[in-house]
Amino acid sequence: MKKWDDRLDIEKLCTFSQRFPLPSMYRILVWKVLLGIIPPHHESHVLVMIYRKEQYMDVYHALQVIRFISDSTPQVEVFLRMHQLEAGKLPRNPAFPLEAEDEVFLAIAKAMEEMVEDPIDCYWLVNCFVNQLHNKYKDSLQQLPKVLEQYLNLEDSRLLMHLKMCSTMSKLPYNLWFKKCFAGCLPESSLQRVWDKVISGSCKILVFVAVEILLTFKMKIMALNNAEKITQFLENIPQDNTDAIIGKRCLLKSWSHFQNLALGIVLSRL
């Protein structure tokens, strides 16, 4: 008798990931399911992963044939070329300069590479994560700087005033925070917890983390009075402090508080 009730409940998984950090032993499995790499049925996982692996090998081999990659090409660059080929965006020549979106891909791939050991899993996760950012979140991501300003205004209007006085609001590292989803900016354990939320359906967490960073380094930021210096500092925040920012306190308590606030902001616009 076959078991048919071994299906993961996507909705429950999303709700759980929104509220708690995923247990690390299940993280990759849950991410793969949420990103649609494997279906919710346990029974299909082996078969579907065989297809995914074949596709990986097909694309990888093709890039070798057209001499886009060699054995010495770094893994993240291999992933980028694979992603470009699959999207029909492979440049005519590997020597062409990279586009801004390629840099975003590489940053996310580098961070993912450190979290995921298996290269096939890793490629699929990066590929589908980046696609999710492009497809599902494209419009919301553009709104995030505005939401950040509104949220910061509620949390600490003095800090917002200071940032505005130094004309920093338009120059904050939005690319790093929102497009790269903090890849290369936060240590791995924090990044995983932020990505749990992004993958399970909320890119507003990115605003929340950005504001927490601003609040944490408020003294330092208030002492700086020029946009370049502030931006430079924020792009290279000391990593030992950041785990605490994304710590339990923030992600469990303030996050739901923030969700309510964000909802308020959204509702007030209607």
Next chain:
Amino acid sequence: YLEDVKIQARGQLQAVESRYKAQKRITQAFELEILDLYGRLEKDSLLRMRKLDENAEAAE
């Protein structure tokens, strides 16, 4: 239950379809590469012919 079977089938179908689409992209990339390589070969043989002409002229 029936819904379940359908969802499961759809999951498998999506994976096979994506593998097929990737293969199609590969064909396109190979096509471009072949055109490019033919272009390079032709340029090379043109160059060689010009060289031969020049040598012939020099020899005259």
Next chain:
Amino acid sequence: YLEDVKIQARGQLQAVESRYKAQKRITQAFELEILDLYGRLEKDSLLRMRKLDENAEAAE
């Protein structure tokens, strides 16, 4: 009825599977073409280098 759904799903899966295989055969043919063209390009550039060497020797 459930059997029906399963048979239908299997049919769809097989259809995409065979499209994939067909596409893969095209890719393989193109791959051979690419390898051949690279071979010819490399032979050409070897020939050219040898020519240059000969010319240099002749000039000495």
